Amino acid sequence: MGRLGRSGQLGALGLLLLAAVAALAPVAFDPTRTQLDAVLRPPSAEHWLGTDELGRDVLARVVHGARVSLGVAALAVAVQVLLGVLVGGVSGLLGGWVDAVLSRLTEALLSVPAFLLVLGTLGLTRASSVLAVALVLGVTRWPDVARVVRAETQRAAVLPYVDASRALGVPPLRVLVIHVLPSALAPVQVAAVSGLGGAILAEAALSFLGYGPEPGTPSWGELLAQAHRHALYPGAWWLTLFPGLALFATVGCAHLVGEALRARADG
Amino acid sequence: MKGDAVTAPHPSPLPEERGASRASPLLRAEALHKRFSVTPSLLGRARGEVHAVSGVSLSIPTGTTLALVGESGCGKSTVGRLVLGLTRPTSGRVFLGDDEVTALSGERLRRLRRRMQMVFQDPGAALNPRMRIADAVAEGLLVHHPQLSRAERQARVAALLERVGLRPEAGQRRPGELSGGQRQRVVIARALAVEPELLVADEPTSALDVSVQAQVLNLLMELKAERGLTFLFISHDLRVVEHVADRVAVMYLGRLVEEAPRETLFARPRHPYTDALLSAVPDPRPGRRRARVVLDGDVPSPLSPPPGCVFHPRCPLYARLTEGERARCRGESPELRTLDDGVPSAHVACHFAERM
DSSP states (O other), rough: SSSSSSHHHHHHHHHHHHHHHHHHHHHOHHHHHHOOOTTTOOOSSSSSSSSSOOOOHHHHHHHHHHHHHHHHHHHHHOOOOOHHHHHHHHHHHHHHHHHHHHOOOOOOHHHOHHHHHHHHHHHHTTTHHHHHHHHHHHHHHHHHHHHHHHHHHHHHHTTTHHHHHHHTOOOOOHHIIIIHHHHHHHHHHHHHHHHHHHHHHHHHHHHHHSSSSSSTTHHHHHHHHHHHHHTTTTOOHHHHHHHHHHHHHHHHHHHHHHHHHHHTTOO | OEEEEEEESSSSOOOOTTTGOOOOOOEEEEEEEEEEEEEEEESOOOOEEEEEEEEEEEEEETOOEEEEOOOOOOSSSHHHHHOOOTOOOOOEEEEETTTGGGGGGGGHHHHHGGGGGESSHHHHHHHOTSOOOOHHHHHHHHOTTTSOOOHHEEEEEEEHHHTOOGGGGGSSOGGGOOOOOHHHHHHHHHHHHHHSEEEESSSSSTTHHHHHHHHHHHHHHHHHHHHTOOEEEEOOHHHHHHHHHSSEEEETTEEEEEEEHHHHHHHSSOOHHHHHHHHHHHSSSSOOOOOOOOOOOOOOTTTTTOOSTTTGGGGGGGGGOOOOHHHHHHHOOOOOOOOOOTTOOOEEEOGGGGGG
């Protein structure tokens, strides 16, 4: 992970920390334990981030939210990258009518605002499991990746050193694996990390609108939505501030890493 | 045999310079044509064709160097790629010894590549930046000599690096850590690894600092002598060509306009274009100034070459001809021919070369 620069390293450290917290969450915290004698308590020694209207510990819910938000985002990005590399790679390598068909499909999807597409798909399928939300996010967001991969594959296929290896008599498959793909996939890292931030925000927005993982799942968007619905408790700032901060920090970290990778890819 | 005593039968191979004592040529290209279609947009039809190479025939005897010269865009690099089978000709044939390059494809062409290699213009771009130098040099061995053990391969790579003037430790570096001259040495080592007979060098020094150009040229010439290599040396730099070539072929707008032994061509160019090229080369010897021939205008677009002799709109000789003679330049494309001047090995494509 060297040569990311200070801000990139900071972002990577933040993401790793968040992932560790998310992984360890079930050991330390129970997000569903209610304490009806301690509802809407501000941050204190007992409840560091306060409690919500049912007396649930906000820290526990934010930490569990990391599991949901990061999990959904990671899965969504995995699906997005996989589909994008497949479509873009095939398109760029084969060219011809295959490329024409795939490119028009990609552009058609890109022409619809991604968020509307997600909302529409979720509304139509009435899917609400964590898995379904992640899949829909991934399936609707691959065109960005596909475009990058297609362009990169086309660029890499005519690089002088790719030409040189052909002149050397290197078999086509080896040329592809050793020379073309590594060069074409470098920008995919950037797209993936940037996509992580985007997916986290998209999941939060979906939850906020009530289209996210089923109610009760403590994702950050859901926490914010809950706090918003109970805005009749004036002064309970801790209900919105802490999930919001978590969201902000995660997306910020993903952005820093993405920018550092981009800078590295651009040399 | 058709044709008379003066006209060389054009697309057939050019006659040998020194008669029957020479072995048959290692490389023979017959009447190569390459047209690229120009498609303006995705849905548009081909708007035109660039006739990048037009009827080029070459013959390089084993162990000699033919220099192919001309301005950028004249098609000389395309000829290099056609010779190596990296680009398919529209028509024409290429032979390497008894094997017809243009008849092979896929696996069989790949195997033939062991015998012909290329040295590229920009060594920085021709090396994979992610690959260690030793791996780059070993790639050809891995592909063409898979029976070699790892240790044998490493020993060969080390020997090659040393031969081209690099220390074996350089093998552990990546291209980005080397200078331009060092990278070009790596490219040469990579080409030599498979022990080719023919080396196509496409402007091998023009991307290098002047101070290292001579070193790389000398290395190439040493290797040629040592290994009996045959060279197709593509260059726009006549000063370089004068040092390395046995014969020189001059291209203009996709056509060969002159082809002659080096001394002959430099001493007395037979084509007005060659004359203009030579006059642009500064002569370092004091008092030896050649009259400068300045050509008017630019090289015409290869999309719409002039009719007749493609050089006539810029030709200094044309300006001195009578109207009747000019009509011939405009109407009839000149074929390569020998002049009746005692140098049968010099060929020129000009109707009025005798007037030079």
